[in-house]
Each structure stands twice: as C-alpha cells, then as structure tokens.
Amino acid sequence: MIPNPVIKSIGIFIPENRESNYNLLERFEINEQFITKKIGVETRAIKDKKDETSDLCIKAFHDLCRTSQIDLSQINLLCVVTQNPDQKIPHTAAIVHQKLGLDKSCMTFDISQGCAGFPHGIAIVSALMRDLNFKNALLFTCDPYSKIVNPNDKNTSLLFGDAATATLMTNQDDNCGYTLVNANFGTLQNSYSCLTCTDSLQMSGRDIVSYVLKEVPGSIRELLLNNNLKIQDIDLFVLHQASRTMVELLRENLNVNEETAPFEIMEIGNTVSSSIPIVLKKHVDEKTKKHILISGFGVGFSFASSLLKLVN
C-alpha cells in the first residue's frame, strides 16, 4: 500500500529589514491602538529590492536544510504558490528549479492562489504524490506584496509583509509528520473585486471582513463534521494571519482561546500565502499536536480549510 505523503519539515525566510507602522500614524490619521489592537502589525518585513520571489524561495530552502537532510536529486515535484512571480513567463517554479539544480525529471508548476494558497498547495501536492508515487516534493509559498503595495494606500500599506516558506513533503515507508486527512475549498460568487492588482494592490477591507465571517467558520465546521470531529478535538488552529481583528473574530466564533488559535504577526505583517506555514513551522518541528486545522482565506474571495493529522 502506498503511504500517505506527510509534511516533514518547513523552512522559512523573513527579511531582516522592518518598516514601522508607528511612522505612519500621522500620514494615515490613526492611533497606536489601531496598530496594536486592531490590525496587530507594528512592523512589516520588507525584502531587499534586488531580491526576486525565487531568491526568497531559495533563502527559505536554506532554512529548510537546517532541519532536514535533502537529496536534491530525489526531488520529484517543485511547486511555488505565488501571485507575484519573478516575471510573467516562465513559471517561478522553473526558476527555483534551476537555482537549486534539480533533476530534469522533476515536475515544476506554480499555483496562482493568495491567502488560501498553502492549503491549496498541500492538497494538490499530496494528491499528485499519491497518484504518481512521488517520494519527495518541495512546496514553496512567496508573495512579496511590497512589490505591489501603494505606500499611500492606508488599506494595504499598514498590513502586508514579505516572506517565503519551503515545505518538504515526503512519501516514504518511515513517514513521520503531518498528513492531509481532508479539506474543503470554496470561491464566492461576485467577490473577486475584494482584492485585486492591476497597477497596485486594491483591497476592500469591508468586503473581506464580511466574506470571512460568512464563509470561513462554516467551512471549518463542515470539515470537522465530515470527519466526525468537534472543535475541542483540534489541538491547534492555524488561521491565515490576516489581521489581529480577523483572527480574534474567528476565535470568538469558534470559541477557542489564543493558545489554540494563535496570532503571531506583530513584527512581520500579513505575509499572504506564507502566513500559515510560518506559524505551522514550529509545530511541525515539535510534532506534539495530534490534530491541526489550517484555514486560509482572501484573494478570490477563495477559502480553504484542511485537517492535518500527526503520523509517527
């Protein structure tokens, strides 16, 4: 029997450079409380201007190598979740493939998804690994919004930070890690204008708040119901780190505490597709939580919730 692929380890890269939201109080006519208690972002991680998306992915890969021994010749699949590619053509995965020097038999593709990108990526990569009997895969996330945020736009310039993650998924007999048990997905009709980018990022915060509260708790509860689990059975909820308010509203709705559904982006900002794996990293390293539920939501308006289970 083919084993289920598992999330073995996660590497992250967060640029050291920070921009402070406290420097923007006057420009946007906001107070400190709005920064700390509402959006929950004091500083944003901003990448070096010369670094492309693929460069950030490579830096996340280097972090991954600190915890995992990786034989590059044995990587069968490389996927990059991004809506901010190095360039329109080729796919960023091909550039990362070249920079890592992977085997020519390795499948490469990008997934165009935003804040729900990581659960989409886990589902797609897991399915391909099972169906094609791939042994090792690398799933990257990277959406450096500093490339597209208009610094004069209050809605977006206080919120987003740059980061990249690299997740190693394996499908071996001695698998130990988190396997995907089940997932659900959705995209709301007539909603895509909530977050768009032609020249620069445009966001309707009001629409996003409304869509999240309407769709995400139901999506999570449906996933639990379909797997005969209750909210209390979940050891950790890793919710997309959209803003402090958004995470707190979901916590209240689900009736879970801060420890069970953490908010951890005060110093880096909302890193879009990377926000879930950044929080997940230490738990994948520790392997103490039996059931973890991850939920991403945003661009599209798309949402995805996935149930992960510890296998050891």
Next chain:
Amino acid sequence: MVTNDDILSILSNKIRITPINISNLVHDQPLRLQGIDSLDISVFIFALEEKYSISIPTSKIGELLSIQDFQSYVNQQLAKVS
C-alpha cells in the same frame, strides 16, 4: 420598525477595544468622526446584515455614515420584503 437604539445596541456589541461611550454618540453625525474606526464599522455592517437578513452592498457604504443613515437604510430594506 428598527430604532436608533436597536442600531446602537448592535454597534455597542461589535466595537472592539475602542473606548467609545455609545450614549454620547450623535445620531446624525458620521461614526468615523466620532472615533469609530474602519474595522469596527466593517464588523458592525456585517452584524447588521446578519441580524436583519439584509445585504448592504459596498457601493452603498459611502452613503451610510451615521446611526441615522444605518437606521433608515435597514428600515427601507425591511419594508421591501414585508
């Protein structure tokens, strides 16, 4: 008929952390000018939609500024379905 007090009651439940005395709010003045921020207003609008089973399109948001604006709009929408 939905009253200003009904609207205020929903608003007071949805204001997060912001130290606002609801009883001091002037009903015909924009909420934003009385210390209620954009995030609170977004959550408040969602609560109104849920409570009264109505939809408040984003295109309308610019016109709905005060407690009175919201009260009138909710009553108009409820009148349409009754």
